[in-house]
Amino acid sequence: MSLRKRITMHDHAAEASLFKRRALFTFVCVIALLSLLFANLYHLQISSYKDYTTRSNDNRIRVVPVAPSRGLIYDRHGQLLAENRPFYTLEVIPEKATNLDQSLIELSSLIALSEDEHEDFFKTLKYHRRFKPLALKNRLTEEEVAIFSVNQHKFPGFYVDAGLKRYYPYADLLTHALGYVGKINPRDREMLERNDQWQHYAATRDIGKQGVEKFYESLLHGKPGHLEEEVNNRGRAIRTLATTAPEPGKDIVLTLDLDLQRKAVELLAGRRGSVVAIDPRDGGILALVSSPSYDPNAFVHGISSKAYSQLLNDKSRPLINRATQGQYAPASTIKPMMALLGLEENVINEKTRIWDPGFWQIPGVEHKYRDWKRWGHGWVDVYHSIIDSCDTFFYDMAYKVGIDKISNFMEPFGFGTTTGIDIYEEAEGNMPSKDWKRLKYNQPWYIGDTISIGIGQGYWTTTPLQLANATAIVANKGTRYNPHLLKALKDENITLDTPIEELPPIVLKNSKHWDIVNEAMRQTANKSRFTDAKYSAAMKTGTAQVFTVAQDAEYDKDSLDERLRDNALIVAYAPYENPRIVLAVVLENAGFGGANAGPVARALLDEYILRDDWKSQ
Incomplete structure (x- = not known):
């Protein structure tokens, strides 16, 4: 029996046309993908340059607010009624402290901590953000500062903060006229936020509570400055990049004699x-x-x-x-x-x-x-x-x-x-x-x-x-x-x-x-x-x-x-x-x-x- 070979005829024109269509489709896809890539690069490198630069700097640069000096208060003859004096406060960042209770026991053997200070500290701690500093003892003496400084390595998360605090040299003589300043509480913060003033208190912990101190708070407080610090990946300061000095509060003269x-x-x-x-x-x-x-x-x-x-x-x-x-x-x-x-x-x-x-x-x-x-x-x-x-x-x-x-x-x-x-x-x-x-x-x-x-x-x-x-x-x-x-x-x-x-x-x-x-x-x-x-x-x-x-x-x-x-x-x-x-x-x-x-x-x-x-x- 004789076998016949099947002879297949190729349509070269059709194959060429199919190849061209596929090549064109592939080319278009490549061009589209490249366009998308270049568009994204343009967005990252040009359109959003400032945004991403800022984000990068935020990981490298820390802005630290600087508190302004509160304005002084004088009587009509120029006698100083309210001034600012240096102070030292022992503070702790709770999340950085290891075994907080044991640290306080050991610290008490170095620096006297009263029952009221213990009680107020733990009462505030319940509602305090653990990554923010919390005052443990106010008005440290220079001797206490020296003692703590020598032993600070034993107490991670604890540090001494220095600054200026309001002081009334005549004590109870002028209280009901001058009033006083005190710590900013949630009610104060709500009021400041409502009046769009909270940004001015980023570095300040005190606000006028009574009398002249409260009525003329906007004059006495001043405006905060800031430091721009370069920090490493652990948040430690490497160097200061820029400084904007705070604007001190206005000094005021009262009619009081x-x-x-x-x-x-x-x-x-x-x-x-x-x-x-x-x-x-x-x-x-x-x-x-x-x-x-x-x-x-x-x-x-x-x-x-x-x-x-x-x-x-x-x-x-x-x-x-x-x-x-x-x-x-x-x-x-x-x-x-x-x-x-x-x-x-x-x-x-x-x-x-x-x-x-x-x-x-x-x-x-x-x-x-x-x-x-x-x-x-x-x-x-x-x-x-x-x-x-x-x-x-x-x-x-x-x-x-x-x-x-x-x-x-x-x-x-x-x-x-x-x-x-x-x-x-x-x-x-x-x-x-x-x-x-x-x-x-x-x-x-x-x-x-x-x-x-x-x-x-x-x-x-x-x-x-x-x-x-x-x-x-x-x-x-x-x-x-x-x-x-x-x-x-x-x-x-x-x-x-x-x-x-x-x-x-x-x-x-x-x-x-x-x-x-x-x-x-x-x-x-x-x-x-x-x-x-x-x-x-x-x-x-x-x-x-x-x-x-x-x-x-x-x-x-x-x-x-x-x-x-x-x-x-x-x-x-x-x-x-x-x-x-x-x-x-x-x-x-x-x-x-x-x-x-x-x-x-x-x-x-x-x-x-x-x-x-x-x-x-």
């Missing part, structure tokens, strides 16, 4: 009370004293829980700023202003006289409102009503004027509202009205309420600062200034005074009415406390009841608990012709105002007026 402040504290001698002194020519605060006080330096480095609890639970309430937050019945110190109202409303005039038998009654009502002088003052005009502090005269005036006019008239004098002083710790006090009582107690206003208001009692409360400010307005015959503590900003050798803020004046229908009440206050001073003074002065005392005495009962201080006794008050200014200082003194539970607060006011005016007169000679 340190010598006057010291004298006021000395005169109060730890008694509960307050002294406020104002320069009526511009509203500058000369003295702002709240007693008892406390040492603010304890808060700078972190006060212990035990020490803070003692302050918080102290019955004398040293943490309260009595000058701006203490609320007291103004008593007879407001009688000059009440007399102004009576004169303005034509309820009385310069010659008006009433008979005072020792009490006053609402027409048709049996209840008697007693005068402090049980047998009365006899015939009394506007001058003697202030000089002798006749309650009956002002009972009658308040009844005729009414609470609405009293409340409206007293508002421009600053009662019932904050004065605007440049610290945050200030109470409004209370200038009552019909609407206020309805909102507060859901009760109507009674005529008897008005009678009590007429002598500065009842629902009326005021702070010593408000009382001093209102008296300054009377002394200035209507000219008003915002009470303030900031006098000037200090920059190297230049001191720039801050502008004085004058408020719209109080304009009376008859300007002579100012002269009447000021003359009555001058005669009050001449009759009692300032009879032998080498300068002219004006004053008005007050004795404020802390609780109500029954209708026919007598006030017997010896049988009362000490804290139920009357508060003693006085307002005064000098010289009478051209006032340079206005005072308000409040002594809690001290008794009669003239006998107890009077000597304090006299000594302070002597200190200020006679010292200035001596210097001008």
